[in-house]
């Protein structure tokens with residue numbers, strides 16, 4: 129018998145994904161109803177084999193022409209062009225929370241807002257928020273301490289809401305910021321989702337009689353933030369600077385301070401855009417690492433060598449190259465924002481396909497990131513592919529944060545926060561799945577899990593270097 133050890137590398141992890149249909153689902157009136165039903169259930173559940181090979185696919189849905197664009201250069205061009213705006217109807221669910229903030233504004237108002245927000249998101253400003261992220265990570269591990277199992281989907285939801293409330297207002301989600309946390313959580317879990325009336329409405333202001341829940345919760349949120357702004361104006365705080373301090377200090381192009389209403393709307397924009405997305409990123413990263421114990425052990429070695437509580441600058445995050453690569457590979461496979469929608473204002477042509485005014489254009493990071501012509505082993509979890517990439521933003525087929533002028537303003541914030549929170553968790557616990565049921569991605573606004581699985585937590589006893 130041959131006693132030579134088998135040193136073949138382990139096969140790569142192919143994490144769960146929804147079934148890919150053999151053929152397109154639409155094509156007839158009945159087929160369109162099926163697509164509408166499937167999309168309402170799961171935005172990433174309707175794709176067919178061809179979608180992962182095709183770079184552009186025209187379609188007509190309920191009489192409305194549309195184009196799915198997966199060619200990375202064409203997708204980036206659309207996201208950069210002034211001819212393509214976010215669909216007006218997409219503003220309906222979030223407007224009572226976000227008002228006319230940067231997330232929903234357009235044209236000159238948006239340009240001015242984006243410029244005045246730039247100082248709030250510089251690397252130096254994000255560096256200044258690190259103590260808030262370290263505190264949120266410590267809060268998470270404290271809550272989990274002593275338990276052998278955890279619902280990490282819920283735990284990350286709480287930790288990211290806590291992190292963003294600390295970063296914005298220096299408020300903790302479970303004590304003095306509890307009301308704010310409750311209002312945002314209730315809004316994002318309920319009224320923020322699309323309703324039938326949103327699909328039926330022709331514009332942002334039609335059929336709003338059905339939006340009572342949005343208006344009521346939105347009004348309570350705005351009143352709570354107004355009170356915070358008034359309190360901060362009356363008594364500026366001298367502690368670690370937060371984003372509210374920076375918004376109060378921001379100046380527009382004419383050198384004037386921002387109006388209270390604008391500050392309030394920007395705070396709503398940050399919460400609406402930033403808390404659930406980052407929570408999803410963390411959930412999928414933890415899931416992938418629980419399925420891949422070898423990768424988890426290598427990431428843990430990095431965080432043991434440089435624990436999260438020692439982080440004081442963005443440079444410190446360089447101590448965790450594999451953790452960072454995991455946080456790029458995760459949204460490649462499970463992008464928190466799985467679909468980016470635009471509507472053509474004027475006529476155009478994309479890769480030889482006519483675009484008429486009003487045409488819906490879908491750019492799906494889910495499709496692009498799993499495209500067979502764009503990635504090697506597209507369905508495999510291989511964080512190392514990002515280790516060789518000093519600037520993953522430069523990878524043309526990688527769009528987890530969008531692209532062009534409306535690219536996510538909080539990408540650096542989200543990555544710093546996620547690295548610190550995940551490092552805090554992995555430093556303290558080994559993660560495995562408590563059951564065998566695969567967790568499938570299910571997308572409505574963000575890409576979440578189809579059920580919230582139980583993770584097994586094994587405490588790690590480790591002497592500090």
Ligand code: HEM
Pocket residue numbers: 214230231232242397398399401402403405406409459463464465468469528529530531533534535536537538539541542
């Ligand atoms: C993993 C976490 C995140 C993901 C995947 C993500 C993804 C995205 C994407 C894809 C867009 C572009 C949407 C489009 O072009 O239609 C976007 C925009 C935006 N994001 Fe994020 N985001 C994340 C975290 C954050 C955080 C933490 C903040 C703030 C603290 C934030 C604030 C915003 C804002 C304000 C916009 C609108 C920018 C504009 O229209 O000019 N995001 N995000």
